[in-house]
Amino acid sequence: MNNGFNRFKKKLFVGALTRSLILGASSGAFVSALIVLIEKLSKASPNMLIYLPVGFGVALIFSSLLFTFLYPSDRRVAKKLDSDLRLGEKAQTMIEFRGKSGDVTIMQRQDTERILSEIPTKDLKIKNLWIDIIMPILAIVMIISAFLVPTYTEAPPPTESDPDFEFSPWQEQALKDLIEEVKKSDMEASPRNAVVSELEGLLTELRAAKKVSVMKASVIGVIKAINEAVDSHNSYIKIASALSKSESDAAKSIGSAISTLSAITLGEELTEIRAGFSQGSDTLTISAAALQIKSALTLSGVGTDDPLYVSLDTFAGELSAIAASGDTLTEQAGQELDGAFATAGEKISSALLLQYTNERVGDNTILRLMQIFGIKESELPSESRPSDSATREDEGDYNPEDNDDPLHSGGFGSGDMIFGSDDMIYDPELGKYVSYGEVINKYYAKISEQILDGNLSHELEQLLSDYFAFLFDGSGNDGE
Amino acid sequence: MENIEKVQGFNASIVKIKEELRRDVVGQDEIVDNVITAIIAGGNVLLEGVPGVGKTRLVRSLGKVLSLPFSRIQFTPDLMPSDVTGTVVIEKDADGKMVSSFRKGPIFANLVLADEINRATPKTQSSMLEVMQEHKVTVANNSYALEEPFFVLATENPIEQDGTYPLPEAQMDRFMFKLVMKFPANDELVDIVKMTQITMDETASAVIDGETILEMRALASTVPVIDEVLDYAIRIVSGTHPELDRASDTAKKYIKYGASPRAAQALITAAKVRALMNGNYNVSYDDIDALALPVLRHRIKINYTAVNDRLTVDDVIAMLVREIKK
Numbered sequence: 001m002n003n004g005f006n007r008f009k010k011k012l013f014v015g016a017l018t019r020s021l022i023l024g025a026s027s028g029a030f031v032s033a034l035i036v037l038i039e040k041l042s043k044a045s046p047n048m049l050i051y052l053p054v055g056f057g058v059a060l061i062f063s064s065l066l067f068t069f070l071y072p073s074d075r076r077v078a079k080k081l082d083s084d085l086r087l088g089e090k091a092q093t094m095i096e097f098r099g100k101s102g103d104v105t106i107m108q109r110q111d112t113e114r115i116l117s118e119i120p121t122k123d124l125k126i127k128n129l130w131i132d133i134i135m136p137i138l139a140i141v142m143i144i145s146a147f148l149v150p151t152y153t154e155a156p157p158p159t160e161s162d163p164d165f166e167f168s169p170w171q172e173q174a175l176k177d178l179i180e181e182v183k184k185s186d187m188e189a190s191p192r193n194a195v196v197s198e199l200e201g202l203l204t205e206l207r208a209a210k211k212v213s214v215m216k217a218s219v220i221g222v223i224k225a226i227n228e229a230v231d232s233h234n235s236y237i238k239i240a241s242a243l244s245k246s247e248s249d250a251a252k253s254i255g256s257a258i259s260t261l262s263a264i265t266l267g268e269e270l271t272e273i274r275a276g277f278s279q280g281s282d283t284l285t286i287s288a289a290a291l292q293i294k295s296a297l298t299l300s301g302v303g304t305d306d307p308l309y310v311s312l313d314t315f316a317g318e319l320s321a322i323a324a325s326g327d328t329l330t331e332q333a334g335q336e337l338d339g340a341f342a343t344a345g346e347k348i349s350s351a352l353l354l355q356y357t358n359e360r361v362g363d364n365t366i367l368r369l370m371q372i373f374g375i376k377e378s379e380l381p382s383e384s385r386p387s388d389s390a391t392r393e394d395e396g397d398y399n400p401e402d403n404d405d406p407l408h409s410g411g412f413g414s415g416d417m418i419f420g421s422d423d424m425i426y427d428p429e430l431g432k433y434v435s436y437g438e439v440i441n442k443y444y445a446k447i448s449e450q451i452l453d454g455n456l457s458h459e460l461e462q463l464l465s466d467y468f469a470f471l472f473d474g475s476g477n478d479g480e
Numbered sequence: 481m482e483n484i485e486k487v488q489g490f491n492a493s494i495v496k497i498k499e500e501l502r503r504d505v506v507g508q509d510e511i512v513d514n515v516i517t518a519i520i521a522g523g524n525v526l527l528e529g530v531p532g533v534g535k536t537r538l539v540r541s542l543g544k545v546l547s548l549p550f551s552r553i554q555f556t557p558d559l560m561p562s563d564v565t566g567t568v569v570i571e572k573d574a575d576g577k578m579v580s581s582f583r584k585g586p587i588f589a590n591l592v593l594a595d596e597i598n599r600a601t602p603k604t605q606s607s608m609l610e611v612m613q614e615h616k617v618t619v620a621n622n623s624y625a626l627e628e629p630f631f632v633l634a635t636e637n638p639i640e641q642d643g644t645y646p647l648p649e650a651q652m653d654r655f656m657f658k659l660v661m662k663f664p665a666n667d668e669l670v671d672i673v674k675m676t677q678i679t680m681d682e683t684a685s686a687v688i689d690g691e692t693i694l695e696m697r698a699l700a701s702t703v704p705v706i707d708e709v710l711d712y713a714i715r716i717v718s719g720t721h722p723e724l725d726r727a728s729d730t731a732k733k734y735i736k737y738g739a740s741p742r743a744a745q746a747l748i749t750a751a752k753v754r755a756l757m758n759g760n761y762n763v764s765y766d767d768i769d770a771l772a773l774p775v776l777r778h779r780i781k782i783n784y785t786a787v788n789d790r791l792t793v794d795d796v797i798a799m800l801v802r803e804i805k806k
Contacts, residue, residue: 104487
């Protein structure tokens with residue numbers, strides 16, 4: 001092949017090789033950049049032992065494949081020469097009929113060689129040079145970007161926004177109503193004053209509060225204070241704890257009963273203790289019980305003017321006096337013992353009722369605050385959450401079918417007919433806890449009035465009539 | 481390498497031929513080139529043109545330039561085949577005996593002008609066309625070969641259609657080219673008038689002879705054609721057939737009947753001659769493109785869609801060539 005053709009072929013060969021190397025390197029760089037990006041998005045640091053060899057391998061393979069594709073064979077060179085230099089298929093004819101004989105063929109070859117030798121190499125342009133420029137630039141940009149992108153880390157948990165708080169008129173009124181209710185309640189003076197003070201302070205704070213977070217902090221603070229006020233005033237837990245540590249079974253039983261704040265349980269325990277002191281038995285046990293009760297009272301740290309303390313102390317004193325009357329329990333001593341137990345039951349129950357009322361008013365106040373200000377129970381510290389009145393310990397023990405004596409069948413008071421649970425119910429109109437029966441009677445009166453006035457539909461009349469008939473029949477289920 | 485001299489002499493001969501012809505034929509350069517191409521390639525030409533544009537003068541001048549006997553046959557409806565080919569006659573010999581002898585007809589020339597061939601009856605036309613194909617005359621079971629080179633230039637008068645017998649497509653195929661001789665331009669007409677005021681006779685001189693034509697023909701047949709160009713020519717011809725899978729979109733839309741394989745043969749043969757005439761030693765795409773029209777225009781039939789779209793055969797062929805990719 002003549003110099004002219006070889007000249008052009010060499011130029012195209014160099015062009016193909018250069019392009020293959022450039023595009024191959026660019027491809028390798030792209031792949032490496034991609035690997036780096038993937039590693040960073042996977043929260044891992046770029047590993048040179050991965051992206052470098054992979055990139056290099058891709059570059060090598062791509063370069064080789066591309067060069068194979070672009071390789072300037074004689075036919076390809078001839079075709080490009082004819083096309084770009086407008087040779088009228090002279091070069092292709094020369095290549096295709098290479099080695100063939102024939103005068104015209106030989107002349108054609110010579111003529112073509114002459115023509116090619118006269119054309120400068122630069123006249124043959126390498127097309128699409130922009131690819132050789134753009135691709136490396138893009139590859140460099142990609143590599144730099146991949147390394148500049150920071151490693152992905154978990155986004156911090158979204159913080160709840162702290163919306164603005166506006167102390168609405170109804171909230172303010174509801175809080176004021178709550179304060180009045182507490183004032184009118186049967187809560188003892190000391191905790192009641194503390195609770196009222198906290199509520200009034202809350203009223204002032206909330207008028208100035210701008211954020212919900214501030215409002216919630218204030219309300220939760222007041223809730224904690226209410227619990228502290230009630231707990232610090234009520235003594236039953238301390239006394240019950242002290243009694244439970246004594247050596248006397250009687251004292252322990254009394255302490256256990258007191259801790260439930262249940263008159264029923266207290267009555268049952270006192271009855272059982274009294275039964276243990278049979279006529280003719282040794283009075284030492286009575287004396288020991290009295291002594292243990294007094295000792296527990298002293299150890300409890302409760303003030304001597306505390307009603308529960310006084311009732312238990314008086315009971316212990318009476319027991320001591322009865323025990324001192326003789327070594328054995330006489331009939332008369334037994335009668336005196338009966339009287340002492342009866343008195344103790346009443347007085348201790350009364351003292352417990354006061355503390356029960358304190359707790360209930362405190363819990364109710366807390367519930368109302370949660371309702372007014374939308375505080376969830378989960379937002380409160382565990383020790384500040386209101387107790388569930390439906391899950392008192394004595395509820396499981398209470399079975400009215402077992403109790404033939406309606407006077408002692410539950411509830412605080414004289415043993416009147418019991419409707420459902422023996423819990424006291426808070427009456428907002430009276431501002432105190434009253435027996436369930438009083439409230440249900442009031443409700444029934446109002447419903448009856450509505451029925452008589454014909455304000456209810458026939459279906460609702462029937463439903464309500466059946467409901468109250470069910471209640472008044474005393475089936476023993478809760479009035480729900 | 482004596483043929484190299486002949487190759488070099490080929491172009492010189494072409495130049496001389498053209499120079500001499502210009503002395504008698506004004507303008508019509510493309511027609512002259514194609515006629516020369518056809519003669520060298522061994523083909524025949526169908527020439528369409530109105531009367532007086534120089535058809536007869538062209539062939540007569542060619543005869544002089546090529547030193548070839550020339551004859552002109554005016555086809556008329558009453559022309560018999562024997563009027564063309566010759567006939568056997570009974571005559572007395574030198575001894576006075578009655579012997580039969582074949583009297584050659586006007587076809588026995590190297591260059592024949594078959595004027596208004598479409599006026600002759602189909603029978604006369606076919607006798608003429610058979611001669612064109614086989615280059616021999618068969619009369620009374622005797623064959624008489626025609627002297628090479630043998631070239632027929634047939635004409636069709638596009639004006640007078642009454643009483644004519646258009647050549648059937650199968651016979652049109654025997655012509656290598658169909659050329660359309662247009663009315664001369666004004667300046668050409670001026671030159672024609674001036675020239676013919678001096679003399680009406682042809683003034684061209686002989687420059688080559690029949691043997692040289694045959695040598696040029698042999699030389700042209702050796703011109704190399706690469707496969708791609710050959711394939712291109714074949715795709716053009718195949719592309720004219722609407723019924724084929726490889727038909728062009730143009731053919732599917734505008735062509736009723738496509739060209740025969742003779743068209744492909746004609747294309748390549750003529751392209752080789754054209755290449756040499758232009759000083760090239762190989763056939764190029766340009767050669768094929770330049771010859772597509774004269775080779776195909778009488779070999780395809782356009783349909784009514786083309787007529788409705790006011791397209792001529794030439795328009796359709798041009799569209800087809802543009803469509804076929806190189």
